[in-house]
Amino acid sequence: MRYLSFIFKSAFLDFSRNKGRTILTSLGILIGVLSVVLLMALGLGLKKYISNQFDSLGANLIYVMPGNEKAMTSGAGMMGGIKFDDKDVLRVKRIEGCEVVAPVFAKPGIEMEANGNSETGELIASTDEINIVMNLQLEEGRLLEHRDNDKRAKTIVISPKIAEKLFDNQRNALGKTITIEGQNFKVIGIYKSKGGGGLGGSDMDSHVFVSNAAAYVFNTEKKYFAIYAKAESKDLIDRVKKDIKTSLLKRYDEKQFSVVDQAEIMGTINQIFNVLNTVLVAIAAISLVVGGIGIMNIMYVTVSERIREIGIRRALGAQSKDILYQFLIESVLLSIFGGIFGLGLAYGIVYLLQSLFPAYIDLISIILSLGVSSVIGIVFGVFPAKKAADLSPIDAIRYE
């Protein structure tokens, strides 16, 4: 106990005598830990954000999309490829256990104008069943109904965010007209916010909904980029998926379309994020190694400065391992200081970021960053410490 307290005290005394050096040395580790923890926090936040967005959709959903499943993972399947028509929709509707079927046409990046204001968003055209599939809740007015499609009514349902941007407040929006690429749509309702934001394209609140018939002006082929379906229960998902596939295989090649459920999409997205995150964190980890080299460098300097002290300690009976521990503890402490302050700073930044982005630091990040910084202290400290420990007592004590 006395031994350890002496060693720790000696380390702290040395740090306080060389404050600037201690801070600069720890800074290397601080930056490394900060960047690793921050990237992990951003990755986690992004993952959580996306899974939240998925959760805000309805349950038991099945997506029929163009492209094969492999291509889907790369996102390539979403573009080009086949489009579905009403015959396909009918085929899906006929599947037993398939509760709701919503053919979807989407037009991203549209410019909406009203009241002299403008806002970009994504037009989604479907039947009224989209309300169920996308789990839309009513805030004001009404959602799309069957009659909107039947009458080819130019009606539109928007989010509170868009209502506020275009009409200053939600109540003002109802009954007003929005112009999209020269076409006028009457606002009939506002759906409850889906949350999220800050991520542009993935922002659910940038969606505006019109009936398929009303969108034929944009969708002249009368084809759909996807068919969203909902199974009656969770247990039926696999069977419904299989039946849809079998049915569509009569018209298309296996490679031309895919039938996936939410869990699969989530899995794919998670996979992509995990790979991306690992790569980013690995790059950030390089700065940790650089920090470690900084520590090694300073520890070599410290050892040369204290050769005489090492000699005195050896003369008084310190074994070489006592000297080894002394310097090793110093380098580990330097490294852990950096780790703790890096973590603290990361916490601060994540806290500030939280209003913009759902980043968060999990327990694994904390354990990993402190663990890694101690390991760096040991790995990069062991060579200088070994050098100190291996000095011969007589050479050390005679050193001027």
Add this chain to the structure above:
Amino acid sequence: MSDIIKVDKVWKEYMMGDVLFQALKDINILVKEGELSAIVGPSGSGKSTLMHIIGLLDKPTRGKVFIQGKDISTFTDNKISTLRNEFVGFVFQQFNLINKLTILENIMLPSIYARRKLNYDPKEKALYLIKRFGLVGKENSYPNKISGGQQQRVAIARALIMNPKLILADEPTGNLDSKSGNEILKLLKELNHKEKMTVIIVTHDQLVAKETKRIIQIRDGEVVA
């Protein structure tokens, strides 16, 4: 009285560039327990080298050193360190205190490297030595804040903390004025006389050597008297 140190046919050789330098040539010394002796010689005579070998800081090129009858050449580095810790108390010309540690911590330093449980409290003992050597009030001072004579008394206290059998003093008065030097010499004599400690003083100063009971004269690496 039994032999405490036996230096048996010890040679120490260094390579100085291409030239072989013989610092010690066939040294044979027997030191009995409780002796007060001086190793005397001019600078470069090899007396410091001999002291380092007796103090287990250095190893002979040839020959053997026996401590209390045990051949040191068979000891591992750890065992030698432990022996230095328990058996020898060093007093250096340069004091060799650690400046960032307080007086009390400096005195206690050897005790933290003790490999066995001490049958006394080293802090109590350190405080006793502080009192005995007139250092009361300096416990929490730092070595560079006290006088040379006081520093050397701290060094002697540090040498005594482990109750060693042997005190090895290398030019203990070399960096002190004559008054402080005499005080230190008196202290070392007292340790020998009252506590029956074996004390070896290495010096070039014949006046210092005269204070001891036995003088080992060294010249050019050989014992001449």
